Amino acid sequence: MAKPFASSADSAAKEQTLEVLAEGVYALTAEGDPNIGAIEGEDFLVCFEALATPVAAQKWLATLREHTDKPVRYLVLSHYHAVRVLGASAFDAEIIVSHEITRDLVAERGKQDWESEFARMPRLAEAADSVPGLTWPTLTFADRLTIDLGGDRGDLVLQYHGRGHTEGDLTAWLPRQRILFAGDLVEAQAALYTGDAFHRDWAGATLDRVKSLGAEQLVGGRGAVSRGRAEVDAAIEQTRGFLHVMIDQVGAVHGRGGTLKEAFEATHAALVDDYGQWPIFEHCLPFDVSRLWDELSGIERPVIWTAERDQEVWAQLQG
Numbered sequence: 001m002a003k004p005f006a007s008s009a010d011s012a013a014k015e016q017t018l019e020v021l022a023e024g025v026y027a028l029t030a031e032g033d034p035n036i037g038a039i040e041g042e043d044f045l046v047c048f049e050a051l052a053t054p055v056a057a058q059k060w061l062a063t064l065r066e067h068t069d070k071p072v073r074y075l076v077l078s079h080y081h082a083v084r085v086l087g088a089s090a091f092d093a094e095i096i097v098s099h100e101i102t103r104d105l106v107a108e109r110g111k112q113d114w115e116s117e118f119a120r121m122p123r124l125a126e127a128a129d130s131v132p133g134l135t136w137p138t139l140t141f142a143d144r145l146t147i148d149l150g151g152d153r154g155d156l157v158l159q160y161h162g163r164g165h166t167e168g169d170l171t172a173w174l175p176r177q178r179i180l181f182a183g184d185l186v187e188a189q190a191a192l193y194t195g196d197a198f199h200r201d202w203a204g205a206t207l208d209r210v211k212s213l214g215a216e217q218l219v220g221g222r223g224a225v226s227r228g229r230a231e232v233d234a235a236i237e238q239t240r241g242f243l244h245v246m247i248d249q250v251g252a253v254h255g256r257g258g259t260l261k262e263a264f265e266a267t268h269a270a271l272v273d274d275y276g277q278w279p280i281f282e283h284c285l286p287f288d289v290s291r292l293w294d295e296l297s298g299i300e301r302p303v304i305w306t307a308e309r310d311q312e313v314w315a316q317l318q319g
């Protein structure tokens with residue numbers, strides 16, 4: 001009998017906490033479940049990430065509406081993963097923004113990713129049949145897009161830093177308040193999902209660029225808000241450290257002609273003391289190691305995950 005996905009056995013609801021990071025800047029954290037945010041413009045809202053379903057997003061919007069009733073002009077999606085984007089219809093946003101590669105990825109693999117992620121993480125797929133279809137960005141960019149927040153609120157700068165957690169991640173940066181919404185490029189005390197990642201780019205130039213912004217507060221993809229430069233840098237270096245351990249361990253086994261299973265076991269052993277207690281560690285690691293193995297084998301772009309392939313890899317490595 002195969003062991004179920006770690007997260008499919010994880011059914012306890014997480015507590016959501018709305019934090020006001022500066023005037024008109026909000027983060028909702030959820031004990032390791034996906035984080036989301038919102039930024040007030042003078043007469044509109046920018047929302048960051050959409051959660052997995054419209055029903056899940058409605059609950060967040062109800063909390064946000066205790067603070068502001070401005071309409072959502074922009075919904076910004078950090079990347080294409082289903083648990084971040086499929087709640088989009090609840091926002092009734094005028095404009096849905098992503099990196100241009102994210103739009104291509106939705107077209108190429110959005111359907112398969114939806115099926116894969118909802119089977120992997122059923123707790124997040126609350127009222128799964130409320131999702132009306134794939135979420136399509138209506139405004140995309142390649143390097144940078146600046147949103148003038150109006151009044152004296154300054155700018156919100158959306159930027160691409162290179163390949164990382166996916167091929168098309170963006171961050172949202174408030175230069176005046178020095179607050180960064182990093183999406184899944186940075187995790188604070190949560191394990192990394194790297195099943196669609198470019199490990200070496202991410203651990204190198206991409207995180208260097210994120211770090212060079214000099215954020216004073218950082219909202220990662222999961223985990224607590226990092227406050228102060230020391231905590232921000234620690235979250236970035238923790239993310240990089242996880243990637244480096246993976247690259248070293250999987251690289252060593254791959255280099256000596258070992259097996260994927262051996263690479264998984266070596267990586268698990270190397271990470272479990274420092275990272276094993278953090279959310280989604282056991283769940284992600286088989287998919288993470290599998291992708292890195294492919295990357296080291298010269299498979300440039302991540303192989304599309306399907307519900308069937310998930311089961312095969314899980315059974316091979318965690319079964």
Ligand SMILES: [Zn+2]
Pocket residue numbers: 079081084165184193
């Ligand atoms: Zn993701």
